[in-house]
Every structure is written in C-alpha cells, then in structure tokens.
Amino acid sequence: MTSAMSWKRPGEAQSAGERDLEAILKQVERWRGAPLRYRPVSGGISNANWCVAAGEAGDYFLKVPGRGTEMFIERGAANDASRKAHACGFGVEVVDFLPDVGVEIFAFVEGYRASSNLDFLRPKVRRNAVLALRAFNDSEPLGLTKTIFDMIEEHVSQVAQVGGRLPADQAFLMRRFGEAKAALAASGLDLVPCMNDTLAGNFMIDEADRVLLVDFEYASNNERVCEIALWFDEMAFPETVEREMIETYFGVWTPQIDARIKVLKALADLKWATWAMIQEAVSTLDFDYYKYGAWKHMRARTLFHHPDWPAWLRRL
Template identity: 75%
Template sequence: MSWTRMGEGRGAAEQALEAILARVPAWAGAPLRYRAVSGGISNTNWRVQAGEGTDVFLKVPGRGTEMFITRDAAHEASRRAEACGFGVAVLDYLPEDGVEIFAFLDDFRASSNLDFLRPVVRHNAVRALRAFNDAPALTLTKTIFDMIEEHVGQVEAVGGRVPPDSAFLMRRYGQAKAALLASGLDLVPCMNDTLAGNFMLDGQDHVRLVDFEYASNNERAYELALWFDEMAFSAEVEREMIAAYWGRWTPQIHARTEVLKALGDLKWATWAMIQERVSTLDFDYYKYGTWKLSRARPLFHHPDWPRWLRLL
C-alpha cells in the first residue's frame, strides 16, 4: 500500500487523521506520511512516519465508539499491559482526541484463528493474558453485567434490531447474573476483547497484546471464556487451556466458563446491533451479531445449563 503525505488526504478518514497529526507537539514541522492498516471493526488504523523517526501506530476513534469506550481508561490499560511485559510501548496520548500513539511492531503481525491451532501459540497467549489479568487493578470496573445492560439500553435508544427470542435470552442472562453474583466475582484487569487480531505474533511465536479499548476490571474467568468464543476451540483444547491458565481443570471452572461464554456472545451480539445503526465503517454488523447469537443460543438451551448454574 502506498504512502500519503501530510496535506494530500482526500477522503473523510484521511482528513480526520491529518487533523489529529497536526496536533501532535513532537511532530510540529516534521514531514509526515501515513498509510492505512487493515483490521479493526470500530476505528480506522494507521501507520505513520514522522521524518527520519521510527514508524508509529495510531487509531482514529470511529463514530459512536464513545458509547462503549472510555478512552482514558483504555490508555491506562495500555500502560498496564506495557508494564506487565506483554503490551506495546505507548509513546504518546492525546486525551482531547482519545488517540494513543504506539511503537509500530515491525517484526510482529496480527494473528489469525489458524495460528491458535498450534499449541505453542495458545500457551504463549495464555501466559500473556494471565500476566495482564494479574496486573494491578484498573480505575474502571465494568463487569459483563454492566456491559450487557448498557448495550440493551443503547439498542433501544438508537432503534437497533432486537432478536425475536430476546425475552428468552434475557431470562437466561438474569439466571446467569444471579448465580455468578451469588458465587462471588474475582475482579481483575481484563482485555474484554480477545479476538485473534488483538494477539500479535513474531517469527518465534512471542505474543504481544494490543487493543485495550474495552478493558476494565471484570470477572477473571470471562477473559478465557470470551477468548474461547472467538477461537471456536474444541472441548479438548478448551480443557487444555483452562488447565494452562488455572493450573487445573475442574467441573466448577468449566461450568463458569460455559456460562460466561454465553454471556460474552450475547454482549457482542447486542453491541453489533448498536454499531449497525451508528457506525460509518464498511462492515456487516448484523451478520456479525447474528453469528454471535448463533453461538450463544446452544449454550443457553444446553441441557446442562441448570447444572452449570448450580456448580458456580
């Protein structure tokens, strides 16, 4: 992909980027050029060169993302990830724009689900997640219950689509919330967004975690549950990863994971119905949300659902 020089931006996305680049104090008067980086379904992503300096990465917040993302909290989480050894160096932060500027990981690439078919990648990812989850608490606490209930209200506010079995889904959600709260939550820093593209890999399969926009203190078991949602692992691999993270597999941890997998898919399906109404990005949010619900429903309808709740 070719570079665009500062001042040559034509579309709305490039002009929005250039307005932000002009406000970076360290780059005043420096020759700048940039190009788009693929990936992401909320923002536009960019690689930027400033003079003879090293390349950096930044993203421009997409329209409507302020409904879900507290940028100061995301920045705190990025710093926490850097400190725990599995994040990316944070070079600058523009709070008025909600824009973080990161070192560009030249020797790394975004992973895909296929990468996680290899045990070494899975285990390196678990070590990275565990390190972030074990980091000092974040300022923002936002549980999976807070997220779902916020999104349900937002869907109504923007006139988003509601699935025909919404009443059933919310009954199951209520059962899960009551059981999880009764069992007690282990609130720790969580990414809350463990899709494959947020794990960067180098040639030696070292892992770096990126994109902490949705990070908050949340139930620890949710981090692995959401990761399992995204990876579509087999039951055997999920058991392996639970043991790698927790040091053991137990029926109780398994039950907690299954219940939280259902809630994770419900959360992102509801998020997608909001994005369908407010986002300007070229992405099929309705299809994405429908896919998420197609994964949640078998869990909510599973014959073991009552037993899982009792085991929590």
C-alpha cells in the same frame, strides 16, 4: 500488504478518513516539523487504523475513533490499560495520548503481525498467549470496573436509544441473562484487569511465536473467567484444547471452572451480539454488523437452550 505507493503526506488527503487523520496529526507536538507520511493499516471493526512515519523518529501506530464508539469506550481507561499491559511485559509502548480526541499513539512494532485463528493451532502460540493474558490479568487493577453484567445491561439500553434491532426472543435471552447474573454473583466474582476483546487479531506474534497483546479499548476490571470464556468463544477450540489451556492458565481443570466458562461464553456472545445491533445503527464502517450479531445471538442460544444449563448454574 500495503504498497509504498499508498503512503501520503499531510495535505494530500482525499477521503474523509484521511482528512480526520490529518487534523489529528496537527495536534501531535512531538511531530511538529517532522516529515510525516501515513498509510492505512487493515483490521479492526470499530476504528480506522493508521501507520505514521515520522522521519528519523521512526514509525508509529494510531487509530482514529469510529463514529459512535464513545458509547462503548472510555478512552482514558483504555490508555490506562495499554500502559499497564506494556508494564507487565506483554503490551506495546504508548508514546503519546491525546485525551481531547481519545487517540493513543503507539510505537510501531517491527517483526510482529496480527495472529489469526490458524496460528492458535500451534501449541506454542497458545501457551505463550495464555501466559501473556494471565500476566495482564494479574497486573494492578484498572481505574474502570465494568463487569459483563454492566456491559450487557448498558448495551440493551443503548440499542433502544439508537433505534437498533433486537431479536424476537430478546425476553428469553434476558431471562437467561438474569439467571446467570444471579448465580455468578452468588458464587463471588474475581475482578481483575481484562481485555474484554480477545479476537485473534489482538494477539501479535513474531517468527519465534512470542506474543504481545494489543487493543485495550474495551478493557476494565471484570470477572477473570469471562476473559477466558470470551477467548474460547472467538477461537472455537475443541474441548481438548480448551482443557489444555484451562490447565495452563489455572494450573488445574475442574468441573466448576468448566461450568463457569460455559455460562460466561453465553453471556459474552450476548454482549457482542447486542453491541453489534448498536453498531449497525450508528457505524459508518463497511462491515456487516447485523450478520455478525445474528451469528453471536445464535451461539448464545445454543448454550441458553442446552439441557445442562441448570446444572452449570448450580455448579458455579
């Protein structure tokens, strides 16, 4: 928890991050003349997160875009997704958007906290999270369509642009990617609004285990099953729990859904591994992106090298 002593007022900035925030605060019309205070909020590996207290108007949450994030994030599309999530009943209210700097301002949700992987050991949390995610996936289409294939191909190009590192077996990884892309495209895609970033911390829970979804920066219309596959990647559930959640989401478990999830797990790990190699080259945040990316590459390989890989592709 951040102590009350960490609150600052405009004009008290000492770090570059605080100065960036104060410059943004000056642009918010609704806060003209308000007695503002701000403090950092922990979490996130792309941006700097802040809580802003605006006197009687209450508390708000905003994030200052991290260096280089414009390579991955279309802030207008993210705002579109945030508003649709709130409309479907499982998102946080967006109270303002500054398109010139790409900053969304949200109501600060009292009584909720970011979940952890440990919270998902509880069946009630898992079920509520599935229902929240399904509601967003079933909402009206977003203005941006970007499939998992688009993301990976874009990231590979961006790694070259920034001089990032790629693994020695990149050619093999891309051959597997090509096989998966061809098989999934032939099977047909179910394009729906997806968060595309289902970290545990992007599910907020309260004491009753109710769930809200947050952080739609990477949201786009994407293959529905990719959303579930990425989630399973992040949570490392045992197969019994994955099957339970598949049945909750789809109403049934089938070998076809299972194969689709396995193939898309590999692609999701490849996507985030490649993203990490770009971030290693451009980000100023204190985070070991290379270690994160190397871990993701290793997980992708476990599926790309799996003896059942050809059978999964045929089963799609």
